Amino acid sequence: MGKTKPDPERPVAAWSEKDLLDDKIVDAFVVIFRSPGCYWSKQSGCLMCGYNNDCLASVTPENLITQFEKAMEKYAGQPYFKLYTSGSFFDSNEIGIEAQENILAMVGERAKKILVESRPEFVNQKALDRVFASVEKLEIAIGLETANDDIRCKSINKGFKFTDFERAAKLARENGARIRTYLILKPPYITENEAIADTLESIKIAGPLSDVISVNPMNIQNYTVVEGLWKKSLYRPPWLWSLLEVLEQSSRLTDVRVISAPSGGGSRRGVHNCRKCDKEILAKVDEFSLNQDADVFNGLKCQCKEKWLDYLDVEQYMGSTGHLTKLAKPK
Numbered sequence: 001m002g003k004t005k006p007d008p009e010r011p012v013a014a015w016s017e018k019d020l021l022d023d024k025i026v027d028a029f030v031v032i033f034r035s036p037g038c039y040w041s042k043q044s045g046c047l048m049c050g051y052n053n054d055c056l057a058s059v060t061p062e063n064l065i066t067q068f069e070k071a072m073e074k075y076a077g078q079p080y081f082k083l084y085t086s087g088s089f090f091d092s093n094e095i096g097i098e099a100q101e102n103i104l105a106m107v108g109e110r111a112k113k114i115l116v117e118s119r120p121e122f123v124n125q126k127a128l129d130r131v132f133a134s135v136e137k138l139e140i141a142i143g144l145e146t147a148n149d150d151i152r153c154k155s156i157n158k159g160f161k162f163t164d165f166e167r168a169a170k171l172a173r174e175n176g177a178r179i180r181t182y183l184i185l186k187p188p189y190i191t192e193n194e195a196i197a198d199t200l201e202s203i204k205i206a207g208p209l210s211d212v213i214s215v216n217p218m219n220i221q222n223y224t225v226v227e228g229l230w231k232k233s234l235y236r237p238p239w240l241w242s243l244l245e246v247l248e249q250s251s252r253l254t255d256v257r258v259i260s261a262p263s264g265g266g267s268r269r270g271v272h273n274c275r276k277c278d279k280e281i282l283a284k285v286d287e288f289s290l291n292q293d294a295d296v297f298n299g300l301k302c303q304c305k306e307k308w309l310d311y312l313d314v315e316q317y318m319g320s321t322g323h324l325t326k327l328a329k330p331k
Contacts, residue, residue, distance in 0.1 A: 006034060008063040012054045014071035018290060020257075021080045021113055025290055028115075029078035031071040033064055035094045038087025040119065040159050047157050047188060050221025051086040061096035068103050081107050082115040089116035090127040100130060108134030115139040115180065120160055120168035128175045139211070140172050141180040145187065146198055147205035155187035162205075169209040178211035185217040185246060185271070186238040188226050191315045195238060199246050200253060207254030215250075217243050217271035219264035230269075235321070240265075240273045240281045241308040247285065248294050259289035274304035 012032040019028040037055035040046070083103070087094050095103075107114055114135045118127075120142055131138045144165045145156050152158045169179045183202050186195035203213055217238045220230045229235035243260060250258040262285065264270025266278035273281065280300065287296045315321070 006054075006056045008034065008056050008059045009066040009070065010034070011067040011071045014074045016074075016076065016078055019080060019082075020290065026080055027076075027078045028080035028082050029075055029111075030082045030084070031068065032084045033067055033095070035059055035064065035085040035087065037094065038085075039091055039093060041087065044157060044159060046159075047155070047225040048184070048218060048221065050224045050227070053222055055086050061099035064095060064099045065102050068106065072106070075110070077110075079110075079112045080115070081111045081113070083107070084117055088118040088122045090118045090122035090124075097130070101134075104131055104134040108136075111135065113137035113139065115141060117141045117143070118168075119143070120164040123168035123172055125171070125175070128172065128177060131177075132175070137178075138172075138176075139178040139180050140168075141182060141214070142168060143182040143184075144202070144206055145182060145184040147202040148198055151187060151190065151198060155189045156184065165206075166209060173209075173211075179209060180212040180214055181206045181210040182214050182216055185215055185243060187218065188229055188235050189321055191321050192236075192238060192242055193312050193316065196242050196245055200249055203246075203250050203258065204253040207256050210254075210256050213250070213254065213256055213258045215243065215246055215258060215260045217260070217262045217265070219262070219271070220269035237264075237269065238271050239308045239311070240271050240278060240285075241305055243271055243285065244281065244297055244300070247288055248297055251292070251294060257292060260285050261289065273308070274302060277302035277304065 012034050014031045016027045016029055018025055034054055034056050036057050036059045037052050041049065041052045083089055085094055089095055114131065118140055123140060142165060145158055146152050147162055149161050172179055183199055185199050186192065190198065199215060206213060218226065220227050220237060226235060247258060247260060262271045262282065265282045266272050266275065272278050284296045284300065288294065
């Protein structure tokens with residue numbers, strides 16, 4: 001059977017998940033719009049991002065409103081909405097101003113809080129005023145990825161500097177919005193050791209500008225530079241032990257909530273260990289993200305932890321950031 005043609009009037013997906021609202025665990029309603037696409041993806045693009053695969057250039061602002069109406073068929077009274085696109089909700093070329101206003105008005109009738117994603121260049125006073133005209137509480141998720149400008153430029157090709165994030169975060173918080181900072185664990189071209197150290201340093205630096213920090217382990221998305229490296233064994237997604245190391249140490253680096261919701265966790269393309277312990281560890285990551293109690297990680301054991309420690313040790317001498325086990329196999 002051939003691949004189903006994308007429908008411009010249906011969202012990519014809609015579902016419910018757990019999150020915190022006013023320090024209480026609640027159900028959040030998640031909608032992923034099929035948008036015309038992220039402007040940065042069209043100009044250059046991030047090396048790991050494949051969200052443009054779900055885009056459709058012909059989508060109109062009217063289509064986006066219809067998509068939201070279709071998504072609302074699954075709505076079950078959740079007080080918290082998360083509205084995702086392939087790029088930035090505040091980018092008027094991706095989500096038109098009128099479409100933004102209509103969608104926000106519909107959300108405002110039902111929700112206490114809304115979360116949207118945006119690149120920092122689209123976070124401005126007009127965008128903030130537009131949201132607060134309809135919605136009481138706003139959280140903006142920004143993909144900072146790392147506080148290190150050199151890594152963000154060379155390993156991710158993100159297209160902005162830390163000072164751009166800093167400006168957007170300060171403006172948003174001055175207006176009463178919260179900032180959810182995305183940090184990526186293990187972009188390409190750096191070792192597992194370097195990735196852990198960079199994420200921990202980024203938590204420390206970004207903490208004062210954030211209300212929530214989301215640690216996103218790299219996952220291999222289709223038709224990306226990272227996928228190309230992975231297929232040649234020149235990249236391995238991070239170990240779950242590395243993610244636990246970051247989460248366990250985070251409380252000593254910042255007072256803000258640190259969470260993780262790994263995409264593709266436990267699969268070849270996502271953060272994983274040996275597969276035997278993955279499910280149990282991922283469940284503990286979910287638990288930690290809701291209660292911030294690092295004690296949930298106590299007692300987690302698996303033989304593969306020694307392999308992870310060996311991996312961290314050996315990769316420093318290999319001269320490669322690739323998948324060491326596969327690279328070491330004789331041809």
